[in-house]
Amino acid sequence: MQSPQRYIAHMDLDSFFVSVEVLNDPSLKGKAVIVGGSRERGVVSTCSYEARKFGVHSAMPMKKALQLCPHAILARGTRGEYSRYSRWVTDIIAAKAPLFEKASIDEFYIDLTGMDKYFDPYQWAIALREEIIEKTQLPISFGLATNKMIAKIATDMAKPNGYLFVQPGMEQTFLAPMPVNKFSGVGEHTHNALKEMGIFFIGDILKFNINDLEKKLGKWGVDLYAKAQGMHHGTVHSYHEAKSISTENTFQENSADMEFLLRELVRMTERVGYELRQDQKLTGCIAIKIRYPDFETTSRQTTINFTFSDDELIPAAISLFHQLYRKGKPVRLLGVRLSELTNHALQGSLFDNPEKKLNLYKAIDDVKNKYGKTALQKARVVKKGSI
């Protein structure tokens, strides 16, 4: 029996970090914007299409990017915002897609094989893209093809903010006019070797005999031949959510100072609580870990009512700490971990007055997003127990 025709969609948010920055600050729209590390030592993580016109690209040292495009605006959003949007897009896809893989924070493969009996995969992908744009306002492009490799290249061709379907049987024709380094894995060395052989475009590869390619390039030559024919057998790996959120801190100096340890514990619990809310999750289990200077490591966990509230997490963490800590012994490392994560929507009715509390935390976290995560810690300690 012939195996069914495969259909794989590759969806990729366009210059994702920059798009999020523009949503948060519409005055950035249409400007050369770079998201990345520091001016002196950082690298470009994403840049707007306006900045690309000046030759700026991802992974370029910031210093060089600013030489090419001195008027670029540097943005450095909080990871919380990016993961919140990424989560949102993931949820929209998860609600619709039979099988999908989250390849990175802004990139997805969706396997639609076998679905063509029930709907047109192309129309389906167009509708999904429209839904994502309508709900999140983020530009996203997709490529639809018979395998992952072609789908990803099709997305590249479709960008920005477009889509492209490479129909079954058209793979070779689609690839032929593209430069050979369009294939991932063709580095400078291979590229030069190919040029010496007179291979500039993907179509040129197929003018060679496969044995000659193998002689010149080894196994890679055989791979390249198959790729040029449009063949790729990678499968879509189904996506699983992160199972826990945790943080650890190794102290500069070992400490047995109870006040210091508790303060650190509260600070770390607030940090994981913040991450939890940014991911729009509730937790049902909290654990803490203590490591002593001799590297003896102990941990203890407890199940709790599903919550996202610091004022429920902190007492649980403190209580665990008192049960676990051997008083007077210096501590080298402290860790806090939340697990049994679940979505808000499913468990929203499990606790009192969720709306009011959620809004209050949202206000707090918005300030944290704006001014950095430490902004509210002082106030939080003073007002302990009141939220």
Ligand SMILES: [Mg+2]
């Ligand atoms: Mg992207």
